Amino acid sequence: AQRVTQPEKLLSVFKGAPVELKCNYSYSGSPELFWYVQYSRQRLQLLLRHISRESIKGFTADLNKGETSFHLKKPFAQEEDSAMYYCALSDAGGTSYGKLTFGQGTILTVHP
Amino acid sequence: DSGVTQTPKHLITATGQRVTLRCSPRSGDLSVYWYQQSLDQGLQFLIHYYNGEERAKGNILERFSAQQFPDLHSELNLSSLELGDSALYFCASSARLAGSRGANVLTFGAGSRLTVL
Numbered sequence: 103a104q105r106v107t108q109p110e111k112l113l114s115v116f117k118g119a120p121v122e123l124k125c126n127y128s129y130s131g132s133p134e135l136f137w138y139v140q141y142s143r144q145r146l147q148l149l150l151r152h153i154s155r156e157s158i159k160g161f162t163a164d165l166n167k168g169e170t171s172f173h174l175k176k177p178f179a180q181e182e183d184s185a186m187y188y189c190a191l192s193d194a195g196g197t198s199y200g201k202l203t204f205g206q207g208t209i210l211t212v213h214p
Numbered sequence: 215d216s217g218v219t220q221t222p223k224h225l226i227t228a229t230g231q232r233v234t235l236r237c238s239p240r241s242g243d244l245s246v247y248w249y250q251q252s253l254d255q256g257l258q259f260l261i262h263y264y265n266g267e268e269r270a271k272g273n274i275l276e277r278f279s280a281q282q283f284p285d286l287h288s289e290l291n292l293s294s295l296e297l298g299d300s301a302l303y304f305c306a307s308s309a310r311l312a313g314s315r316g317a318n319v320l321t322f323g324a325g326s327r328l329t330v331l
Binding site for chain 1: 256258262272304319320323325
């Protein structure tokens with residue numbers, strides 16, 4: 103079974119400060135990790151995925167298999183980054199054909 | 215617009231009633247996933263269909279059922295509704311082939327907000 107843990111339900115920072123949203127996972131196979139973002143009253147959108155190793159809107163995330171973590175980081179937070187962030191893990195094999203398991207989410211608030 | 219369409223956007227009903235939520239996946243996507251988002255439970259996977267067949271079940275109650283039709287749209291049926299069923303129900307679709315490896319990117323709809331009074 104796979105599990106995704108986001109230990110912080112709420113995270114507040116000031117504009118321009120660095121931000122790190124934590125995500126830890128447990129999975130017996132080879133995981134595919136994602137970050138999804140949900141802005142106020144909008145649908146979930148893919149922010150980034152570990153296999154592409156890209157930076158989106160200044161956010162990066164590195165998969166650390168040793169620590170089973172996939173923390174999301176941004177060096178300088180902006181007010182428009184305020185949103186709910188979900189870390190998610192994909193079961194690439196087995197019988198569930200890629201369903202996503204989500205963490206509980208972290209509400210990021212960036213104060214001016 | 216993500217290409218995944220969900221109707222209705224909002225629905226208010228009473229306990230004991232039955233509702234049907236509808237989802238049209240992105241053009242060409244064969245996989246449809248249903249998720250329930252509530253304040254206390256977060257995002258919970260309910261069920262996954264691929265090309266008309268059920269592929270995986272999550273925390274879906276027996277009072278809930280779903281199906282995917284030949285035109286690939288999907289419906290989630292919620293019956294004997296309880297107050298605790300009030301939530302945002304998301305549908306997501308994926309182009310990924312069943313059983314294949316590679317990043318499985320889900321595209322989400324805007325959700326159907328169900329309020330049970």
